Amino acid sequence: MPTLRKSEAEADLDISKIVYHFPSVAMAFSWTQASQTHWERSLGGMEEYLAIASNTPVSVANGRQQYTIFSALKLNLTLPNADTEASLRHAWKQLRHEQPQVAIAIDINQKKMSYDVPDESALEEWLSSTFIVSPVSSADELYRTAGGITHCTLYYIPASSELVFRAPHAHIDGMGTIHLWDSYLSALAAPVADVRFGDENVRLAPTVPEILGKTSPPTEEEVSKASATLLEYVTKLPAMGTPSRVGRAAASFKECRTTELVLSVKTTSVIIAACKERGISVTSAVHAAYISTIARHLDPECDQSRYTTISPFSLRPYLPPPYNTRHYAAIFCYTPVPFSIEMPASFSEIASALNKSYRTRLKDHPEFVELTGPYTHMxxxxxxxxxxxxxxxxxxxxxxxxxxxxxxxxxxxxDAVTVTSFKMAIDVVDGMSAMHVFTFDGQLRAVYSSNDGSEDPSQIETYLAEVEGILNEELLGLRRPL
Structure with a gap:
């Protein structure tokens, strides 16, 4: 999310007057046919934001862009076809037919995305450029060394039996990526021999406001509410942060890096039980531990009186069928929701405030979902x-x-596919780092995505170790890991 320096006259700061404009007629969100085989539509608000935010000076970043999705699976494969590469490639083609948005292109200058129904030659060209058999030793090596991409791309790493999905973030979100894996592995396990293209335009997804039936120009009241939500975030910045060179002259693109915290099954189970006893979610506990860790390692130049962030909330549960299913995985449908808390605050106070935000911000305020169009456009x-x-x-x-x-x-x-590991990260070039929190195989995990040019890897290891220590101490009453 963009941030603004806190204005001395913040009461007079009107975001709607600075940056907000809607046409006087309904916006064109639906796909339209521009030629016999070419379809296009306008970008939605978050699609446009992410396409712009990712448009970094690629010449200094090996072509990589901020926020590119990176997800890896380790697999055991016993496919009927002895040619594993051919089976994986065919499943990728089948997925494109089922979910054509994996093959869309984005033109940020025109603020449009487009899809072309492929003939045989175009399909082969797409497969050659987006299904890649990589010679690297592992997904971690690919994450560190990969170049930039402009389309959803699938990598097969024979050396480690891993699949990696990479995509510009404007094409898909994190939950969508998980659903896409589910669709892809289903296609791999149950291949359709004869995949014929030509009708897939009917499966292209409109923007979230179109799906929600909110295509009319927003009212003044809706503009005011959307503006107030954005002001809730920007007028409380800059806030607490850790020492970093991100966005500063001293920063330079080096190597994208992930640092992982993986708790044991036993520790995870007792943490989950402790969270249930306290009536908080596991995510709230981990996030609270991270905020408490930041408070120990503050950038001396930051405002230490508050913590402010944007939390990504998935809109998939609020979409009607079939858009809330795995069959429309390749769409972007989360909205960024502000969260702020005055500091200093205890772990319990932070966790309680986070838990309330995570559990009730959208559930108790359905009107916020309906404001998605004007808010994300803003x-x-x-x-x-x-x-x-x-x-x-x-x-x-x-x-x-x-x-x-x-x-x-x-x-x-x-009997064809067994998933033995899962990972989610993003590329960080010269922008905000990310920490993905999830549970897989009974283990609570946190994957911290960063760039060596902005943050010291050893310091991130310290942060995650302290997150674990705070969880142990605050939830379990332990001063040492189980």
């Missing part, structure tokens, strides 16, 4: 404004919860 306009382009970047990591992975991704698909 976010996209802000990042293009002078205030947005010159704003400091938060130096804490954005915490994103994926829940229990097995709720949306099976551990096995028939």
């Amino acid at each position: 976010v996209a306009q802000l990042v293009q404004s002078p205030e947005g382009t010159t704003a400091p970047i938060p130096t804490d990591a954005m915490v994103s919860s994926l829940g229990i992975i097995e709720n949306n991704l099976k551990r096995s698909y028939g």
Whole structure:
């Protein structure tokens, strides 16, 4: 999310006047046919924001872009076809037919996305450029060394029996990526021999406001409410953060890196039990432990009186069928919700406040879901404004919860596929770091995505170790890990 320096006259700061504009007629969200084989539609608010935010100077970043999705699975495969590569490639083609948005292109200058129905030659070209058999030793090596991409891309790493999915974030979100894995592995386990293209345009998804039936220009009241939500975030920045060179002249792109905290099955189970006893979610506990850790390692230049962040909330539970199913995985449908708490505060106070926000912010305020269109459009306009382009970047990591992975991704698909590991991360070039929190195989995990040019890897290891220590101490009354 973009950030603004706190104005001395913040009461007079009207985001709607600075960056917000809607046409006087309904916006074109639906797909339209531009030619016999070419379809296009306007970008939604968060799609536009992410497409702009990821458009970093790629010449200094090996072509990589901020926020590119990176997800890896380790598999045991016993496919009927002895040619594993051919089976994986065919499943990727089958997935494109089922979910054509894996093959969309985004033109940020025109603020449009497009899809072309492929002939045989175009299909082969797409497969050659987006299904890649990689010679690297592991998914971790690929994460560190991969170049930039502009389309959803699937990598097969024979050396480690891993699959890696990478995509510009404007194409898909984290929960969508999990659903996409489920769809892909289902196609791998149950291949369709004859996949014929030509009708897939009917499966292209409109923007979230279109799905929700909110395509009319917003009212003045809706603009005011959306503006107030964004002000809730930007007027409380800059806030608490850790020492970092992100967004500063001293920063330089080095190597994308993930640092992981993986708790044992035993520790995870007792933490879950302790959270249930306290009436808080596991995500709230982990996030509270991270905030408490930040408070121990503050950037001396930051405002130490409050912690402020944006939490990504999935809108999939609020979408009607079939858009809330795995069959529409390749869409972006989360909305960023502000959260702020005055500091200093205890772990219990922070966890309680977070838990209330996570559990009730959308559930108790359904009107916020309906404001998705004007609110996210406003976010996209802000990042293009002078205030947005010159704003400091938060130096804490954005915490994103994926829940229990097995709720949306099976551990096995028939006798052909067994999933033995899961990972989610993003590319960090010169922007906000991220920490994905989830449970897989009974183990609570936190994956911290960063860049060596902005943050010291050893310091991140310290942060995660302290997160574990705080969870043990606050929830379990232990001063040492189990």
